[in-house]
Amino acid sequence: MTEYRACFDARIAFSNGGDLTVHGFRVDLPGPDASEADIAELFVASLGLLMTDTVELAGVRVFPEAHKGTRGGPSDPRRSGPPAAGGGRGRLAELSHPPKEGGTYLEAPAGDLGAVELSRSVDLPAVVVRVTGARRTPVGVGSLAPFDVRGHAVLLHTGVREGHCLAPEAATWLVEHGAVLVGTDADGLDDCAHEARPARQALLAGGVPVVERLTGLEQLPPTGALFTAAPPRVLGVGRVPVRAYARLP
Numbered sequence: 001m002t003e004y005r006a007c008f009d010a011r012i013a014f015s016n017g018g019d020l021t022v023h024g025f026r027v028d029l030p031g032p033d034a035s036e037a038d039i040a041e042l043f044v045a046s047l048g049l050l051m052t053d054t055v056e057l058a059g060v061r062v063f064p065e066a067h068k069g070t071r072g073g074p075s076d077p078r079r080s081g082p083p084a085a086g087g088g089r090g091r092l093a094e095l096s097h098p099p100k101e102g103g104t105y106l107e108a109p110a111g112d113l114g115a116v117e118l119s120r121s122v123d124l125p126a127v128v129v130r131v132t133g134a135r136r137t138p139v140g141v142g143s144l145a146p147f148d149v150r151g152h153a154v155l156l157h158t159g160v161r162e163g164h165c166l167a168p169e170a171a172t173w174l175v176e177h178g179a180v181l182v183g184t185d186a187d188g189l190d191d192c193a194h195e196a197r198p199a200r201q202a203l204l205a206g207g208v209p210v211v212e213r214l215t216g217l218e219q220l221p222p223t224g225a226l227f228t229a230a231p232p233r234v235l236g237v238g239r240v241p242v243r244a245y246a247r248l249p
Contacts, residue, residue: 003067003075004029006039008060015053015137028073032062037141044145045072051131052142072148090248093219095227096241103241106231107200107210111238113231116209120180124153126227126246128220132159138167138191150178153227157217158186165191171199175206183211183229183244214244224249 006029012020027042034042040055048071067075096104108116127147131139139156147154154174158164166182166189174182182189182203189210190197203210211229229244 002064004032004034004062005065005067006034006042006060006062008039008043009058010040010043011056011058012044012049012142013053014049015051015131015143020049026068026070028067028070028075029062030074032064034062036060041141041145042070042073044142045147046070048146050129050143050146052145053137053140055142072146090225093216093225093246093248095214095216095219095244095246096229097213097215099241102213104211104213104215104229104244105239106229106242106244107204107212107239108231108237109204109207109209112235113237113240114233114235116231116233118230120209121230122228123226123247124181124228125151126155126220126223126225127152128155128157128217128222128225130157130222131164132157132218138165139170140167141170141173144170144173147223149174151180153181153183154179155214155217155220155227156182156184156186156189157220158184159218161187165189166199168198168202171202172206175203175208179208181209181211181227181229183214183227185214185217186212188212211242211244219248220246221249 005026007026009023027046036057044052069075129143189199200210226247229242231240231242
């Protein structure tokens with residue numbers, strides 16, 4: 001089967017300031033019809049860049065060539081699947097606020113906690129996306145693309161109660177890329193000025209539980225921890241306080 005790669009120039013701006021320009025960069029592609037958005041995502045993932053704000057491509061050229069194993073690309077050997085859950089014996093890290101401080105909450109898809117499987121709330125391999133110190137702009141796909149989120153709990157470490165909302169297109173990206181839970185240490189995933197809550201709704205509609213008002217995410221490494229936020233099995237109830245914690249590697 002013919003394999004394809006792309007060659008392009010690119011400029012990346014970072015949410016915490018600064019930028020990066022490259023010329024003649026190449027990545028493996030899943031096929032000849034990959035969009036510029038797909039190529040930008042592969043570019044960010046291949047370099048493992050964090051806190052990416054915008055990516056601009058120029059001079060994109062797609063051509064047949066054998067894959068070279070681009071990190072995060074279709075031939076990356078590390079994409080064989082998520083790490084197995086459970087079995088960790090590391091220290092436990094408390095990630096929930098006590099009730100007197102407002103608590104930590106899980107919201108279930110379809111408004112039904114009884115439908116949340118343990119496989120979507122217990123011992124989930126965690127990816128921690130840190131945007132602390134960055135400008136309070138929406139967390140976009142560029143901040144998520146460096147991580148393999150399939151089968152993982154994706155936890156946004158913002159360091160603030162408000163701000164750093166999740167962009168709706170990033171929420172859709174998480175659903176499409178197989179995230180099984182999304183959490184944040186902010187009061188909510190969305191900009192409080194928008195009553196529609198598009199990011200939260202996109203996740204819930206995609207079957208992804210949402211955990212809000214976490215704390216202590218600075219204790220977790222970017223990857224390797226196991227996250228738990230198991231809700232009670234209550235039929236017909238969609239949002240409840242939970243005890244969230246992580247087992248460190």
